[in-house]
Amino acid sequence: MHLRAYVLLVATTMMWAGNTIVGKLAVGHISPAVLTHLRWTIAIVILFPIAWPHLKKEWPIIRNRLPYLFALGTLGFTIFNNLFYIAFKYTSALNVAIEQASMPLFIFLLSFLIFGSRPTRFQIIGFAITITGVATVASHGQLSRLADLDVGLGDGLILLAVVSYGAFTLALRWKPDLHWASLMLTLSVSAFIGCIPVTLWEYSAGEAMLPDKQGLVVLIYAALFPSILAQIFYIRGNELIGAGRAGAFINLVPLFATGLAVAILGEQLMLYHIAGIVLVLGGITLAEQGHGTAQKSG
Numbered sequence: 670m671h672l673r674a675y676v677l678l679v680a681t682t683m684m685w686a687g688n689t690i691v692g693k694l695a696v697g698h699i700s701p702a703v704l705t706h707l708r709w710t711i712a713i714v715i716l717f718p719i720a721w722p723h724l725k726k727e728w729p730i731i732r733n734r735l736p737y738l739f740a741l742g743t744l745g746f747t748i749f750n751n752l753f754y755i756a757f758k759y760t761s762a763l764n765v766a767i768e769q770a771s772m773p774l775f776i777f778l779l780s781f782l783i784f785g786s787r788p789t790r791f792q793i794i795g796f797a798i799t800i801t802g803v804a805t806v807a808s809h810g811q812l813s814r815l816a817d818l819d820v821g822l823g824d825g826l827i828l829l830a831v832v833s834y835g836a837f838t839l840a841l842r843w844k845p846d847l848h849w850a851s852l853m854l855t856l857s858v859s860a861f862i863g864c865i866p867v868t869l870w871e872y873s874a875g876e877a878m879l880p881d882k883q884g885l886v887v888l889i890y891a892a893l894f895p896s897i898l899a900q901i902f903y904i905r906g907n908e909l910i911g912a913g914r915a916g917a918f919i920n921l922v923p924l925f926a927t928g929l930a931v932a933i934l935g936e937q938l939m940l941y942h943i944a945g946i947v948l949v950l951g952g953i954t955l956a957e958q959g960h961g962t963a964q965k966s967g
Contacts, residue, residue: 674909677902678918684899686766686925690933691887692754693762699884701754702871704891706864707880709746711892712857720850727851734845741844742859745837750860751867752830760823763936764806766926768827770949771803772919775835783839795955802948803828805941849904853897920950 695704724731731738756765774796781787806824844852871877880888906918923946930936 671910674906677909678906679921681899681902681906682918682921683925684894684902685922686929688891688895689762689766689769689922689926690929691890692757692765693930693934695754695884695887696757698878699880699887700871700876700878701751701758702864702868703877703879704754704884704888705747705750706861706868707888708750708891708896709857709860709864711888712896713854713861715892715897716850716854716857720848720854723848723851724854727847730845730847731851731855737840737843738855739859739862741837741840742856743863744840745834746856746860747863747867749830749834749837751864752826752833756823756826756830758823760821760827761936762930762934763927763938763942764821764824765827766923766930767806767942767945767949768803768824769831769926770920770923770946770953771799771828772831772835772838773953774799774803775832776838779832779835779839791955795952798952798955799949800952802945802950802952805948806945849900853900857896920953923950 695701699707753765777792777796847855868877878884927938927942927946931938
């Protein structure tokens with residue numbers, strides 16, 4: 670049973686890592702808002718027949734929580750994906766892969782600000798190491814640039830995207846008890862609606878770009894794998910070995926994405942990338958160890 674869970678979770682992280690690669694491949698072949706909008710359109714079409722029986726049964730619950738669910742889908746799917754894909758215009762897939770790995774840091778910070786969660790000593794040290802790693806990558810290994818706020822636009826956008834998804838993750842604690850298919854379809858529809866003003870703005874600015882052949886491949890990958898299959902695999906992996914152990918697999922995403930960026934995109938792995946990923950993953954591992962210690966002592 671554990672082997673099955675491990676296979677599902679490794680496949681999940683590889684699909685999420687692949688989304689970093691297709692995000693870079695999308696540049697010049699399909700615009701960010703169009704990609705995000707069509708991605709969730711395809712997801713809705715695929716999910717609808719699967720979710721419909723559960724949706725009919727759970728509609729009274731969904732109807733009572735529609736404003737919350739709409740905000741959830743907009744925050745986690747619309748805002749995150751648009752910022753994520755726009756960032757690739759200005760930074761490398763390697764930078765995105767490593768900076769995205771800092772998400773647990775932002776989830777912790779938001780949890781502290783909103784809920785007053787008290788950090789352990791290990792968490793404070795771990796997150797200090799993580800933010801040093803993010804700063805190393807964002808400044809291209811020149812930390813002195815941070816004093817002048819000389820950080821690339823793409824790096825800033827991906828960090829905003831991470832904050833957005835961190836807020837989405839925290840907000841999930843209030844989600845109603847729904848079947849995964851009902852929840853995914855509802856969030857996908859919310860993302861589709863939330864994308865409308867963004868796509869209209871992109872079109873009015875003359876930035877909208879329908880997919881060419883490469884853009885179509887990117888779109889199909891984004892719609893099928895990170896949007897649907899990865900979610901199904903991750904949920905099943907959680908069921909088999911528990912959320913805590915399953916969540917640890919997320920640390921594989923930047924490792925896979927880094928390897929794919931070098932192998933597929935031909936991006937150059939610099940010393941500051943290596944330093945950044947070691948600091949980010951090392952800091953998060955230390956912080957998670959502190960979290961486990963706090964749970965055991967509590």
